Amino acid sequence: MELIGAIDQGTSSTRLIIFKAGTCEVLVEHQLEVQQHFPNEGWVEQDPLELLKSVHLCIQGVVDKLQAKNIPVSSIKGIGLTNQRETTIVWNRLTGIPVHPAMVWSDARNSLIVKNLCSEFGQDHLRTQCGLPIATYFSATKLLWLWDHIPEVKQLAEEGNLLFGTVDTWILWNLTGGTQNGLHLTDVTNASRTMLMSLKTLSWDPSLLKFFNLPLHILPTIKASSDDFGCIATGPMRGIKISGVVGDQQAALLGQGCTRIGEAKSTYGTGCFMLYNTGDSIVESKHGLLTTVAYQQAGRSATYALEGSVAVAGSSVRWLRDNLGLIKDSSEISSLAEQVEKTDGVYFVPAFSGLFAPHWKSDARGTLCGLTSHSTKHHICRAVLEATCFQVKDIFEAMKMDSKSSPSSILVDGGMTASQILLQLQSNILGIDVQKPSFSEVTALGAAVAAGVSLGLWQLGTKISDLQTYSPEIDNIERDRKMKRWRMALERSLGWELE
């Protein structure tokens, strides 16, 4: 039996899933939640050592489960790694110790840096080279904050001992040996989220490095997504090849089998991300979307995508649970929301650290509008679910304009799609069918595809056949009325953060 493992290091959890090669048949899996810390307004941190430990614990957990089933670990022919993107880690090459907590992708402490760059050069100054607006979201502006505020960062860089990486790079360096000759690598999809890579050449762009005044020697080597990333150096999976690395949203695109031009998917995890495959064309967005690398096989040209990124989706459910204590577990949001037929005028804009696509407003903050003495937690739960759907509608409309196409259905996946009411509301608000595969671990599946393709054990473009479909249950008049109210709520969230 030939097996492929997929490590999925997300913002909420880490999991390792072992697939029968070429299929979505899962033999064993192990999953652990990871902590996020919010030490200040707009700050979001994770402990890089905790992320790494969770990977090691998942490896051990999976090995124990394989042994219990009498399956030899040597059946695993390769490992794929997928990860939360943009999250920025800097560490000391000599000790392997991180210099600072990981600045998570949704961390907006760099908003002043971004504001200054935007007012001097304009938000879209670097779009042609890297496909991205200047925003708090991307690694380069996070790295600038670390550079300016943490003296050890600049000092270690001057000594030649600072390494920068997104989460893929951090895990790869450690799994392949760390201070003992660990490999400092990333893949094109992750590199395309840093603002430092040229979309055309797929290498670090000297003019972008000059713009941000960052040195090349701290950056990892860029490889394709299906490529040779070395072997695991120690532990119970020692010697197993890492043969694929791909950012989580691009992994979901691969997992959904959206490898042809015009195919799209939307993933509802901590944030929500819609990707539209544009083949080998680098389409520059005119409507606030991102241009990004979708994937690349070693030795071949890259495939690109248009992306709409929403910062807060499932994390608003977690916020109801952890900050407000309104629900005890994530699934309770649906049972509460179902007890009312409408939000009765309550609208929620979850701009906790500003708004991403298509608005790109770092000064927006969360807003709950339309409360009356009639409003209950049921209305609020429903408004929180609807907020994700409205945000997805905004990026869907932008994507229609940029791609000049009008899909009649959309494939979905991610933790939040466990909520059936969310999927029905989404179909109502988009006005098209929403289709959810019965297999839920689509992101991990995509990492397994990337790894399996390098080893000749997987075929690109395989779709999950079993789909559940949600069709619109409201008419255009009702949809337009809701969108108008949403836009009013959105207006009220803007300009809240003063400095």
Ligand code: ADP
């Ligand atoms: P990530 O890949 O970003 O770590 P996941 O795809 O694992 O995220 O999804 C986790 C998110 O999904 C959490 O933010 C959680 O609040 C949300 N979630 C999980 N289960 C449900 C549910 N039954 N209903 C609504 N949201 C849920």
